[in-house]
Amino acid sequence: MDLGQSRQVSRELGKVTETRRNSYKPRQQATLKSSSRTSLRSPSLFTRPSNEKSGRIRSTKEVSRDVGRESRKAFSRPGTTGIRSISGLAGRDRVRHWRERSSTGTYRERNQVVKDIGRDEHVYIGSHNRICRTRVRPRHRFMLHYNWGSHFAFRYFYPYYHRRYVFVSLGGYWPLGYGYRRYYWYGCHPYRWYGYYPIAREVGGNTYNYYTYYYNGDTVAAEPSQAAYPVGPVDHTTFEDIREKLAQQAEEPYEATLADRYFEDAIGAFELDNYDRAAERFARAIELAPDDMVLPFAYSQALFAAEKYTEAAEVLRAALAKVSPEEEGIFYPRGLYSKDDILFEQMDQLAKKAELYSFDGDLQLLLGYNLLGIGEIDEAVEPLRLATLDLKNAPAATVLLNLLEKIRTKDAEEAE
Structure with a gap:
């Protein structure tokens, strides 16, 4: 075979090879498309996604990641409008919304009414709309009235010990036998938040005078024989029943214990934004008072403020596991914050994470609890x-x- 014939044979062989290569392309493309469709339905170790240019086989970790990603997409679709209403508000808008909603309270902070209050001085608004001052001793106390729908409650208040309110009991329950000094220093409102240190208003009854933090608009005066808002008939039989219930409450507080001191330190650390130290002090107080059903809620909030969401949810779950239908001891420590805006900013950060990771039950539980705590009932549902x-x-x-x-039911009763 001469040189010319050899070149002719090479050209013919090249044409055959090219023809075979072209015939393989449709089948190869069909195989890749089929593999891509299979990976979208159920990822497998033996298929590769269409966007993966290399020919390597995916690892088990990558497959698990893709499966998790698909399940999170399915899980994140909101079923009601509740979460959409939160996601519709972002950043400053959300904080402003909560601020505006919380500023509609029917109480007045004491420092908005009077200044220069002494340590042993009780200041209140008298029945004729006058500012009254009186010196108090440790044993001095008066009755406070709270109402919620058709329910109402009376609690003793000791102004000598009181520093500010920290808790709100969302269901209105309070363990009457608690004589721990920490809760005389840092009290609890039943039903709803009435402020850090609201000024009490005296209400004249037929038999006894009592006090309330509730104000009917700008009207603070009350006739000596009637209440300024409906509380039902109040007569000597009503107060007999009230006295029986009040008798169950602890009178003067117990002597301060080490748990009380740890609690006090935690409050101070929280005010200084030292949330890790606050959480550590609350944890020590719990070790010394394991039966205290209120402390874990403060501990959980300190962990939340420190952005330790997993630990905060764990403590909150344990606290809620002890709640019974008869004793709805669910407490929210709103007064740990010196300003509402600090709380709202922290809640905004949590809401952003909860929207991004809607599959995370810990984030959802914490967000729902905090929304419920500040009174955002509808937003807490989703x-x-x-x-x-x-x-x-x-x-x-x-x-x-x-x-x-x-x-919701009680609020509807109150609105009627």
């Missing part, structure tokens, strides 16, 4: 609903949802 989809958080979220429905 995070709590999402938390019930997580087996670990479902019992705690159910407890909060049951309380939420109770609050």
